[in-house]
Structures are given as C-alpha cells and as structure tokens.
Amino acid sequence: MSVAKLFQPISIKSVTARNRVVVSPMCQYQSVEGSPTDWHLVHMGRYAVGGAGIVFYEETAVEDRGRKTHACAGLYREEQIPEFKRIADFVRKFGAVPAIQLGHAGGRASERGPLFGRVALAGDDAWQAVSSSATPIKEGAPTPRAMDEGDIRTVVQAFAEATRRSLDAGFEILEIHGAHGYLIQQFLSPLINKRNDGYGGSLEGRMRFALEVTEAVRAAWPADKPLFFRISSVDGKGGLWSLDDSVALAKELKGLGVDLIDCSSGGLSGSSAMAPVPRIPGYHVPYARRIKDETGMMTMAPGLITEAHQAEALLEEGDIDLIGMARELMFNADWPVHAARALEVPDYLELLPPEFTFRLKTREEQGVMPINAEGARIPTGVAQYLEDTRR
Numbered sequence: 001m002s003v004a005k006l007f008q009p010i011s012i013k014s015v016t017a018r019n020r021v022v023v024s025p026m027c028q029y030q031s032v033e034g035s036p037t038d039w040h041l042v043h044m045g046r047y048a049v050g051g052a053g054i055v056f057y058e059e060t061a062v063e064d065r066g067r068k069t070h071a072c073a074g075l076y077r078e079e080q081i082p083e084f085k086r087i088a089d090f091v092r093k094f095g096a097v098p099a100i101q102l103g104h105a106g107g108r109a110s111e112r113g114p115l116f117g118r119v120a121l122a123g124d125d126a127w128q129a130v131s132s133s134a135t136p137i138k139e140g141a142p143t144p145r146a147m148d149e150g151d152i153r154t155v156v157q158a159f160a161e162a163t164r165r166s167l168d169a170g171f172e173i174l175e176i177h178g179a180h181g182y183l184i185q186q187f188l189s190p191l192i193n194k195r196n197d198g199y200g201g202s203l204e205g206r207m208r209f210a211l212e213v214t215e216a217v218r219a220a221w222p223a224d225k226p227l228f229f230r231i232s233s234v235d236g237k238g239g240l241w242s243l244d245d246s247v248a249l250a251k252e253l254k255g256l257g258v259d260l261i262d263c264s265s266g267g268l269s270g271s272s273a274m275a276p277v278p279r280i281p282g283y284h285v286p287y288a289r290r291i292k293d294e295t296g297m298m299t300m301a302p303g304l305i306t307e308a309h310q311a312e313a314l315l316e317e318g319d320i321d322l323i324g325m326a327r328e329l330m331f332n333a334d335w336p337v338h339a340a341r342a343l344e345v346p347d348y349l350e351l352l353p354p355e356f357t358f359r360l361k362t363r364e365e366q367g368v369m370p371i372n373a374e375g376a377r378i379p380t381g382v383a384q385y386l387e388d389t390r391r
C-alpha cells in the first residue's frame with residue numbers, strides 16, 4: 001500500500017517539504033515595531049512540532065507604513081534579521097520548511113485589529129496610508145493618498161529589500177500577498193484603482209504594479225527557491241475582479257517565475273452583481289482547479305479544508321498540490337500527526353519530536369493500540385479480555 005499523498009514529501013525547486021500540509025499565514029497582532037515576540041516562536045513552533053510540512057510566518061509588511069496596525073509584522077530594518085532568523089531556525093530544527101509572506105496593506109493601513117472592529121486609528125496614533133488611488137477602502141474609512149510613480153518605485157524596492165532580508169533570516173519559501181484587499185489588490189481591482197496613467201485603466205495597466213513587484217522579488221530571491229503568489233481569485237461581494245482576470249494574472253506571474261498560485265478570495269466589496277464566495281468546505285478549490293488547468297501551475301486553496309480524507313482526496317484528484325490550512329490548525333496544532341494516523345501512514349508518530357515519538361511509541365507497546373479506523377481507542381489488554389470471555 002502506498003503512503004497517502006498528503007504525507008509524501010514534495011520538492012519544489014531546491015526545497016523539499018516532508019509532507020503537503022502548509023500552515024497558511026496568520027496575523028497575530030503581537031509584533032513589536034514589526035518584530036517577532038516570544039508569541040511568534042510559540043505560534044510557529046507548535047505547528048513545526050505538530051508535523052506540518054511548511055509553516056508560513058504571517059503577512060509581513062515591507063514598509064513601516066504598510067502595516068495594518070501598530071502590532072503587525074514588518075521586516076523593514078536590517079537589525080530585525082536575527083529576530084526573524086530565530087523563528088525560521090526553530091521551525092527548521094523541528095523538520096518543517098520556514099516560509100514567509102510579504103505584503104503591504106496600502107489603504108488598509110493605520111487601523112486597529114479585528115478584536116477592536118478594525119476601526120481607523122486617529123490622532124497621533126494614525127499615519128497616512130497610501131493606495132493606488134485616493135479611494136477609501138470601505139465606506140467611512142479615511143482616504144488614502146494616491147501613490148505617484150516615485151512612491152511606486154519606493155514600494156517595489158522595499159519588496160526587493162524585504163525579500164533579501166527574508167533570505168538572510170533563513171526563510172526558504174516566499175509568498176507575495178496580492179489578496180485580501182491590500183495594496184496589490186488595490187491596484188488590480190477597478191473597485192479601488194481609478195488611475196488613468198500606466199498603472200490603471202485596462203487589465204494590463206492594473207496588473208503592472210503586481211508584476212513589477214513580482215519581478216523585483218524574483219530578482220532578489222534565489223532562482224532555486226520557490227516563490228508563491230496569493231491572489232484573491234475574485235473580489236468580495238459586489239466586486240469587479242473576476243476569475244478570468246485571475247487566470248490572466250496567473251499566466252503573467254508564471255512568465256515571471258512564480259511557482260505556485262495560492263488561491264484565496266475577497267477583501268474588497270462593491271455594488272456589482274458579483275456574489276459572495278460561499279463558505280463551504282474547500283470553497284477556494286474550484287478557483288485553484290481552473291487556474292491549474294489553464295496555466296499548468298501548482299496551486300493551493302486554503303478555506304475550510306479540515307479533514308484528512310478531504311485533503312487526501314483533493315490531492316488524489318489533482319485539484320491542488322498543497323493543503324493550506326489556518327483555523328483548524330489553531331484548533332489542533334498537531335493535526336498533521338492525527339491526519340497521518342487517520343490515513344494509516346506507517347510510523348506516523350515519527351512526525352513528532354523524538355522525545356514525544358519515543359514516549360508515545362512506548363505507550364503503544366505497553367498496551368494502548370493506535371486509534372482504529374472508527375476513532376475508538378482499544379487498550380490491547382481489554383481487547384484480549386473481550387476475546388477471552390467470548391470464547
């Protein structure tokens with residue numbers, strides 16, 4: 001019997017992950033001046049210890065003004081490199097590939113976090129956000145300043161510099177965050193982008209900023225290291241950016257050396273007839289499937305993938321190449337080990353650190369059999385007793 005695909009190692013360029021479980025980026029609102037804290041070591045560390053193949057650090061801003069809140073991550077100073085390296089090294093030490101997502105909040109910067117209703121900062125706490133156009137991100141939000149060509153060059157350069165710092169910090173996969181209504185999507189979507197220069201108007205013009213960022217990142221990121229790009233496959237409810245647009249973008253990104261399209265959705269809403277994306281299990285998979293079919297690129301599609309057999313079927317069907325997950329892993333950071341057991345992977349306990357593996361294997365040998373297919377735990381002594389009394 002072959003090992004479940006979810007637990008077969010996968011190589012992308014020079015990087016090999018021990019399995020296909022990817023911890024999708026998760027903002028923690030625990031950074032200090034952009035830098036990681038002990039919380040990040042624990043947050044990232046628990047997924048590496050739990051057996052994931054690739055662990056993404058949260059969206060990390062390439063500029064100070066590109067953070068959403070004062071507590072968001074950013075990698076825009078040289079002195080931060082060792083602080084991020086501590087996290088990347090820990091993840092690697094426990095068998096996972098450390099990865100980082102770089103982004104810029106654009107017009108969504110200078111707000112309070114989700115626990116505080118994402119309200120705009122005011123007074124001395126606030127800073128001037130920038131965007132493709134002076135279009136507020138939602139009704140009642142402050143108006144960002146439209147970026148001129150000098151601003152665009154500055155931000156593209158900031159992406160390149162943050163890429164080099166990510167490499168120096170030891171991350172092995174890099175993702176550009178082009179989704180969720182942040183700066184890159186603010187250029188892509190006509191909901192926000194009202195420019196009439198070479199960075200607006202036609203699809204080609206609106207894609208230009210995303211492509212320039214990608215070119216700069218690819219040039220700064222070694223050719224043998226994987227580059228992912230996260231898209232909002234479609235805008236949110238009432239939006240204007242369509243899946244056809246995403247396919248066109250993916251084709252351009254492929255030409256620039258992007259290896260995988262990470263399919264998400266939403267972030268910007270308007271008043272068109274576009275329906276919201278339904279929140280059903282695997283809700284981004286159909287978008288990823290189409291992008292894969294039309295571009296031949298690798299894809300992933302986080303969004304309510306929570307079950308081992310569900311993940312395995314998506315890989316077996318060839319719908320996606322990696323299983324991105326966020327909330328279920330917050331709920332159960334050891335999900336990969338449990339999934340490996342559910343999929344009958346031999347030696348599933350080997351995914352854990354050796355001290356854990358040793359103790360848990362000993363426990364099994366002492367009489368507690370692994371959980372059976374139905375999820376029932378049967379101590380061997382009891383099983384034998386039942387056998388004997390039945391005779």
Ligand SMILES: Cc1cc2nc3c(=O)[nH]c(=O)nc-3n(C[C@H](O)[C@H](O)[C@H](O)COP(=O)(O)O)c2cc1C
Nearest residue numbers: 024025026027058059302303304305325326327328
């Ligand atoms: C706490 C939290 C923080 C998140 N932060 C980010 C982020 O930094 N960057 C990003 O692209 N997506 C972020 N997301 C979205 C997730 O990466 C993921 O795409 C989404 O939660 C859907 O996957 P799930 O159903 O497995 O949770 C976040 C999600 C959660 C729950």
